[in-house]
Amino acid sequence: MSHLDYEINKELGECYLFMGELDKAEDYYRKAAGSNGVHPDPYIGLATIAVQRGEFESAMSFYQKAHEVEATDKSFAGMGLIQMETDRKEEAFENFSAALEVNQVNMVALFGLVRIAHEVGRVAEILPHLEKFLEIEPDKVEVRYSLAGCLICLEKQDEAAAHLERILEKDPDNDAAKELLAQL
Template identity: 65%
Template sequence: MSHLDYEINKELGECYLFMGELDKAEDYYKKAASSNGIHPDPYLGLATIAVQRGELENALSLYSKAHRIDANDKTFAGMGLVKMEQGQKDDAFSLFQEALARNPENMVALLSIVRLGHELEKLEQILAPLENYLSITPGKSEVRYSLAGCLVCLDRKAEAQVQLEQIIATDPDFAPAQELLAQFDL
């Protein structure tokens, strides 16, 4: 199978996955995976399908296979999602940290680590990933709001206030920031 065949099969797998047609997506990803060369993307697609079907062990195996081919932020985040679903929250937290070390803009890992940071009471450890993301994409109000929320929970209200005021200055229609700021005893 040529590289062009691989690309076509991978693209068709992605299209069918996007449309929610898991069986067709799975067929094309399997064709792409069996093509010449070794690529992680078909295994990532097959892992996504396995997660959607609730086949967590299979998903973890597929993410691991992709990870052995090319350890990147997507493989770390995927394995983290499965571990989180399996209740292995500390392992998941570490995997999300690895994903964000490779790509600070991986939203799956960022949102997941924020959730786990609250659950595991590791708020201090999620400040840096949020700040790293904002250093690249400063206008993302939802991420800045998450940072402000963590700072409030850590009783660092003055720093939270700065973040909330920055949101309001750049995105005045972002109501949650105004609501949280209104709760402060200034």
């Protein structure tokens, strides 16, 4: 199968996945994976389908296959999501962190890491990831709000307040930021 066939099958897989037609998406991703085993994307697609079906073991094996082909932020984040869902929190923490080393603005990994960090008491360790993200995308309100929440957990109220005030400068109607600032 040619590279063009691979691209067509991968694109069709993505389209059907986007439309929620999992069986058709799976067929095209399998064709793409079979046509050219040197790309992680079809395996990431197959893993996404498995997650939507609640088949976590299968999803994990597809993420691992993708990871063997090429370790990307998507494969690290995908494995982290499965580990988070199957209560393997420390492993999830490590995979989300690794995803952010590859791509500092991977939202799935960042918010997975925030959730896990609160659950396992490792909030201080994730501050650099949130700060790096904001260096790249300073106007991402959800990330700045998460950073403020983490700072409050670490009893750094002044720093948290500064981030909340910055949110409110840009978005004066942000009720969540107003409430959190009022609590401080």
